[in-house]
Amino acid sequence: MKYVEEFRDPEKAQILLHEIDKLVSEIDIAKQRPIAIMEVCGGHTHSIFRYGLEGMLPKEIELVHGPGCPVCVLPMGRVDDCVAIAARPEVIFTTFGDAMRVPGSQKSLLQAKADGADVRMVYSPMDALALARKNPEREVVFFAIGFETTIPSTALTIQQAKAEGVKNFTVFSNHITIVPTIKAILDSPDLQLDGFLGPGHVSMVIGTQPYAFISRHYKKPLVVAGFEPLDVLHSIWMVLKQIREGRAEIENQYARIVPEEGNSPALAALSDVYELREFFEWRGLGSIDHSGVRIRAAYRDFDAEARFAMPNIKIADPKSCQCGEVLKGVIKPWQCKVFGTSCTPEAPLGALMVSSEGACAAYFQYGGIKRREAVS
Amino acid sequence: MNVMPVPRRRNIGRVFVPKVTLAHGGGGKAMKDLVDDVFVSAFDNAALSPLEDQARFSLADLASHGDRLAFTTDSFVVHPLFFPGGDIGKLAVCGTVNDLAVGGARPLYLSCAAIVEEGVEVDLLRRIAASMAEAARDAGIEIVTGDTKVVQRGACDQVFLTTTGIGVIRPELHLGADQARPGDLVLVNGLLGDHGAAILGARGDMALDSTIASDCAPLNGLIDALLAAAPGTRAIRDATRGGVATVLNEMAQASQVSIAIEERKTPLRAEVKAFCEILGLDPLYLANEGKIVAIVPPDEAEAALMSMRAHRYGADAGIIGEVRQGEPGRVSMHTVFGGTRIVDMLVGDQLPRIC
Numbered sequence: 096m097k098y099v100e101e102f103r104d105p106e107k108a109q110i111l112l113h114e115i116d117k118l119v120s121e122i123d124i125a126k127q128r129p130i131a132i133m134e135v136c137g138g139h140t141h142s143i144f145r146y147g148l149e150g151m152l153p154k155e156i157e158l159v160h161g162p163g164c165p166v167c168v169l170p171m172g173r174v175d176d177c178v179a180i181a182a183r184p185e186v187i188f189t190t191f192g193d194a195m196r197v198p199g200s201q202k203s204l205l206q207a208k209a210d211g212a213d214v215r216m217v218y219s220p221m222d223a224l225a226l227a228r229k230n231p232e233r234e235v236v237f238f239a240i241g242f243e244t245t246i247p248s249t250a251l252t253i254q255q256a257k258a259e260g261v262k263n264f265t266v267f268s269n270h271i272t273i274v275p276t277i278k279a280i281l282d283s284p285d286l287q288l289d290g291f292l293g294p295g296h297v298s299m300v301i302g303t304q305p306y307a308f309i310s311r312h313y314k315k316p317l318v319v320a321g322f323e324p325l326d327v328l329h330s331i332w333m334v335l336k337q338i339r340e341g342r343a344e345i346e347n348q349y350a351r352i353v354p355e356e357g358n359s360p361a362l363a364a365l366s367d368v369y370e371l372r373e374f375f376e377w378r379g380l381g382s383i384d385h386s387g388v389r390i391r392a393a394y395r396d397f398d399a400e401a402r403f404a405m406p407n408i409k410i411a412d413p414k415s416c417q418c419g420e421v422l423k424g425v426i427k428p429w430q431c432k433v434f435g436t437s438c439t440p441e442a443p444l445g446a447l448m449v450s451s452e453g454a455c456a457a458y459f460q461y462g463g464i465k466r467r468e469a470v471s
Numbered sequence: 472m473n474v475m476p477v478p479r480r481r482n483i484g485r486v487f488v489p490k491v492t493l494a495h496g497g498g499g500k501a502m503k504d505l506v507d508d509v510f511v512s513a514f515d516n517a518a519l520s521p522l523e524d525q526a527r528f529s530l531a532d533l534a535s536h537g538d539r540l541a542f543t544t545d546s547f548v549v550h551p552l553f554f555p556g557g558d559i560g561k562l563a564v565c566g567t568v569n570d571l572a573v574g575g576a577r578p579l580y581l582s583c584a585a586i587v588e589e590g591v592e593v594d595l596l597r598r599i600a601a602s603m604a605e606a607a608r609d610a611g612i613e614i615v616t617g618d619t620k621v622v623q624r625g626a627c628d629q630v631f632l633t634t635t636g637i638g639v640i641r642p643e644l645h646l647g648a649d650q651a652r653p654g655d656l657v658l659v660n661g662l663l664g665d666h667g668a669a670i671l672g673a674r675g676d677m678a679l680d681s682t683i684a685s686d687c688a689p690l691n692g693l694i695d696a697l698l699a700a701a702p703g704t705r706a707i708r709d710a711t712r713g714g715v716a717t718v719l720n721e722m723a724q725a726s727q728v729s730i731a732i733e734e735r736k737t738p739l740r741a742e743v744k745a746f747c748e749i750l751g752l753d754p755l756y757l758a759n760e761g762k763i764v765a766i767v768p769p770d771e772a773e774a775a776l777m778s779m780r781a782h783r784y785g786a787d788a789g790i791i792g793e794v795r796q797g798e799p800g801r802v803s804m805h806t807v808f809g810g811t812r813i814v815d816m817l818v819g820d821q822l823p824r825i826c
Contacts, residue, residue, distance in 0.1 A: 096745055105809040141751075147810020196819070205819075324808045440818040459815065 102323030103146075111328040112151060118335040119155045124289065129157035131287055132334055133424055135277060136294035137164030137450065138322050144457040146324040156331065159424030160454035162276055163294050165241045165269075166193050167446040167453040168377045168422070171410040173269055174199030179405045180236055180267060181212040186403075187230060189223040190238040192216045193450045198443055200410045204238075220252035220266070227256070227264035236399050239268045244296040246270045246388065247361035250368035253390065253397045267399035268390055271375055273297050274305050275386040281313045285425050290334040292327070293319035295349045300365075302357030303345050310343040321349040368394050376409060378446050379418035418445035421454055428455040435459070483507045491591045496621025506619050509593065510583070513600035514607070518580070518615035526580065526615035533579070536639035541576035543567060544635040552599070552629055554673035556665070556684030559632055560602035562760060565689045566711070567636040568610045572691035573707040573763060575646045575698065576638030578610060583617040586631040589624050599630060610689035612636070644698065650705035651726035655794040656772040658765045660693060660779045661686065661787040663715055664743045667757030672746070679749065683742050688761035693782040700778035701771035710762045713817060715791075716755040718764045719802045720816045729797030732814070734807045736791045755804075755814060756821050766794060 119125050134140060140160045143149055149158060162168055178199050181188035188204070195205045195216065208214040213233075217223050220237050227235035239249045249266060256264045273294055280286060293306060298319045309317050316337035320330035330348040337344060347353055368391060375387025390398040412418060416438065417431040428434055428447065438444035440456055447453035484504035486495075495505040511519060518526040533540065547563045557565075564581065571578040583603065587596065607614055614634075665686040672681035690709065698704055706726075708718045715737075723730045739754055747754045761784055767775045772790060779785030792804075802814040 096741065096748065099748060103808050105807065108809050144812060145753075146806045146808040147812040148808075149810075150812075151808075151810045324810075 099323065102321070102325045104325060107325055108151070108328060111325065111332055115156075115328065115332050115335060116153055118332065118339055119153050122335065122339050124338075125155040129155055130289050130335070130338065131157045131159050131424065132290045132292060132331060133159040133161045133280075133288050134292040134320070134327075135161040135163045135273065136292070136297065137167065137453070138294070138296065139292055139320060139327060140164065140454060140457055142322050142324055142327055148324060148327060152331070159288060160421070160428075160457070161424070162280065162377070162380060162422045163242065163273065163297075164447075164450050164453050165245075165271065166197055166450035167418070168271070168379065169194070169197055169240060169269060169446055170376045170378045171198065171200045171412070172376065172406075172408050174203065175201065175410065176405040176407060177204055177238055177267065178202060178207045178212070180399060180403050181207050181214050183234070183403070185234045186213065187226060187233050187235045188212060188214045188238065189217045189226060189235060190214065191218070191240065194238060194240055196443070196449050197446055198449070220249050221255075224252050224256055224261065224264055227261055231263060233263060234402075235264050236403075237264070237266045239266045239270055242271055242273050242294070242297045243300040243365070244294075246369065247300060247358075247364050250364040253368050253394050254364060256397055257394060265397050265399040265402050266390065268369075268388065270369070270388050271377070271386055272371075272388060274301075275383055276377070276380070277306075277309065279380060279383045279386070280423055281309070281315070283423050286423050288315065288424065289338055290315055291317040292330050292334065293317045293345075295319060295321050295326075295353060298347075298349065298353045298357070300358050300361045303347050303353065303355050304357075306345045310345050314343045316343045317345050319345070319347045319349050319353055321352065367391075378412060379416075379422045381419070413444050416445040418447050421447055428458045431455070483512055486593050489592060489594070491587050491589055491593060491596070491621055493589050493621055493623070496587070496619070502619065505593070505596075506617075509596045509600045510585075510617055510619070513597070513604040514583075514614040514617075516613045516615065518613065519617075526582075528580065533639055536577050536579070537641040539640040541571050541574050541638040541640055542636070543570040544633065545570060546631065546633045548628065548631050549670065550628060551673050552595070554685055555669050555682075557687035557760070558599060558602050559630060560599035561606045561687050563632040563634045564603050564606035564610065564612075564614070565687050565760060567634040568612060568689045568691055569709045569763075571636050571638035572689075572694045573646070573709050574640065575644035575694075575707070576640045577695075578612050578636055578638040578691050580613055580615045580637050581607070582635045583614050584633040585617070585619045586627050587619065587621050588627045588629050589621055591629050596630070599632075606689060610691055643702070646704065646706055648706050648708060648722045648725035651722055651728050651730070651766045651794045652705065652768075653728055653794055653796045654769055655705060655766045656769055656790050657719070657730060657732060657792040657794065658767055658772065658775055658779065658788060658790050659710070659715065659738065660690070660763055660765075660782075660785040661761070662738045662740045662743070663710070663759060663762060664747070664754035664757030665740060666760040667714065668743045668746045668754075670758070671750075679746065681742060681746060683740065683746065686759055686761035688784045690761060690763055690784055693779060693784045694763065696778045696782050697765060697775055701767050701775035703768045703771050704765055704775065705768065706766040707763050710759045710764050712758050714754070714756040714758060715762070715764055716753070716802070716814045717816055719814065720800070722764070722766060723802050724800040726794070727799040729795045729799065729801040729803065730792060731795055731797070732792030732802070732804045734804050736789055738787045738789050738791075752821050756817055
């Protein structure tokens with residue numbers, strides 16, 4: 096596969112790993128404690144596990160798997176709202192596949208489907224709109240989740256629905272934004288991070304400017320990173336290089352995809368349809384100011400929150416669940432009290448165990464090798 | 472084949488309406504006509520055509536093939552019914568034939584039970600039955616008994632099939648997932664994941680134009696050749712639902728060994744690789760309907776590989792890994808990139824990732 100294989104070249108990996116080793120040996124903090132680098136995006140977490148990158152890196156580097164998996168940070172109350180909408184007989188409830196298994200306080204969408212709700216898996220919001228056109232007598236609701244990567248496609252779909260005058264299509268919007276979340280993590284007192292791998296596909300939309308405060312205010316380096324394994328190693332090398340040289344800057348490793356200024360048509364669609372919420376509830380992290388977006392009044396006809404009454408009850412995370420500490424990198428997944436015991440991929444307590452991008456599920460599915468070495 | 476001779480033949484009924492109705496499930500003439508028209512005429516053989524309530528075989532004939540009976544059943548509910556490279560009928564025959572053959576059994580006879588939704592075109596059933604007959608010929612087996620039920624619209628999705636098969640195992644064969652030993656090599660008979668990708672593509676909800684065809688095939692011939700070339704073969708499993716990853720986990724667990732595979736050596740079609748890339752799927756978990764995983768002692772591995780590659784269903788066969796002492800039940804993969812990761816069982820279906 097062109098444009099993919101060249102970023103998986105094992106020989107280049109060895110060269111990079113050698114350079115990374117060299118840099119680590121020149122960084123002083125590595126002599127006291129591991130250098131902690133957070134990959135914000137779940138896509139990176141997936142690559143790291145899929146290619147076994149953790150086991151290839153020197154033990155002085157600790158990768159902290161951040162909050163950038165939209166499925167993982169979905170609070171239970173929102174899943175309950177989904178289940179309530181989906182249970183209405185007139186509704187066809189459409190969702191991305193990996194949101195199907197996220198546990199609500201009573202049940203997941205997969206269980207709701209088994210109980211008779213018409214829940215269908217789609218691959219794009221446009222598929223949901225097409226369903227609405229095909230089923231004019233039904234109400235089609237699209238369960239919109241994701242960061243800036245997926246917001247523009249939802250926004251464009253809503254614009255399209257309005258232009259066509261589609262009456263039976265609404266969006267239950269759970270879109271969230273990454274920057275306030277990184278800020279909340281940086282403000283967390285129990286956290287020690289030395290640098291970030293920035294989310295590649297979010298940045299493709301928003302550009303690199305919104306991260307400027309991280310270097311300016313918090314004095315941490317951030318490198319916007321691609322998702323192939325060489326991209327990830329290269330970005331780690333760039334973060335280490337900044338640390339060694341005492342710099343804290345925003346750099347762009349993924350320049351082949353990410354323009355510094357972002358994607359202006361996507362941003363235009365986003366701000367035409369969406370506005371910031373005062374706050375949004377995150378699983379594990381609690382309420383974060385301005386971290387979610389809602390559909391503007393001009394598009395109210397397409398807002399499921401305006402069309403359907405829903406329970407809208409805030410459900411506290413289970414007490415034993417330590418998703419928040421894992422998300423912030425305070426503990427590793429296997430240090431959670433319920434990891435692998437009362438929280439497993441078969442019966443997930445916390446959302447990090449549900450999605451393949453969730454740190455806990457990733458450790459369950461792909462992990463273990465480095466972990467076992469670390470424990471023994 | 473070796474079926475007791477039955478002298479009488481009867482007139483074969485015909486269906487003249489285009490669609491199946493509940494009348495075809497009523498037990499009367501309409502049902503007889505449907506069974507005759509669709510199944511009996513397609514499967515035509517000496518054991519089936521008298522249409523007794525059971526097929527009858529001579530024990531002596533069965534015993535001439537070996538010393539143990541193998542007996543298996545499987546239901547098929549695939550959507551869509553027809554897909555590139557196969558259909559529910561071919562799948563139903565190959566699936567059961569393969570389930571027998573991977574145990575070292577020579578598959579002999581199959582039954583076929585069909586549950587049909589009212590309103591289904593009779594022609595569609597004829598096409599499915601013709602495809603079953605062709606697969607049966609390819610596999611060298613006979614479909615000797617069956618049953619047909621018609622259910623109300625909505626009670627099933629067009630057609631569900633259940634096939635049950637019997638075969639006979641030669642005395643010297645003792646294949647088992649618990650037989651793998653450290654040092655054994657892991658073989659597959661070709662490109663992985665074609666069936667899973669073909670079905671996902673054929674469902675059409677991905678809006679991806681794909682040319683991938685299912686690998687659905689009867690593997691008894693290939694397995695015969697493999698066992699002749701490598702009589703010490705420890706275990707064979709067909710890598711259907713859950714893919715190669717699931718089979719390897721089952722074997723590692725049953726034998727209390729670890730299995731290490733090389734990503735570089737897993738045979739994959741470029742289209743399947745790209746398909747998985749786009750959807751965020753892992754080809755190791757995609758279903759196959761014409762692929763086996765075989766565990767073979769090292770001194771017979773080369774002969775096993777050559778025997779597979781010489782067979783029409785094994786041209787792309789390869790040695791993908793080895794059995795090790797290691798942590799019991801652990802399957803790991805050395806990635807193309809040089810790292811190592813665990814290959815665990817999936818909980819449910821693989822779900823495409825959002826971004």
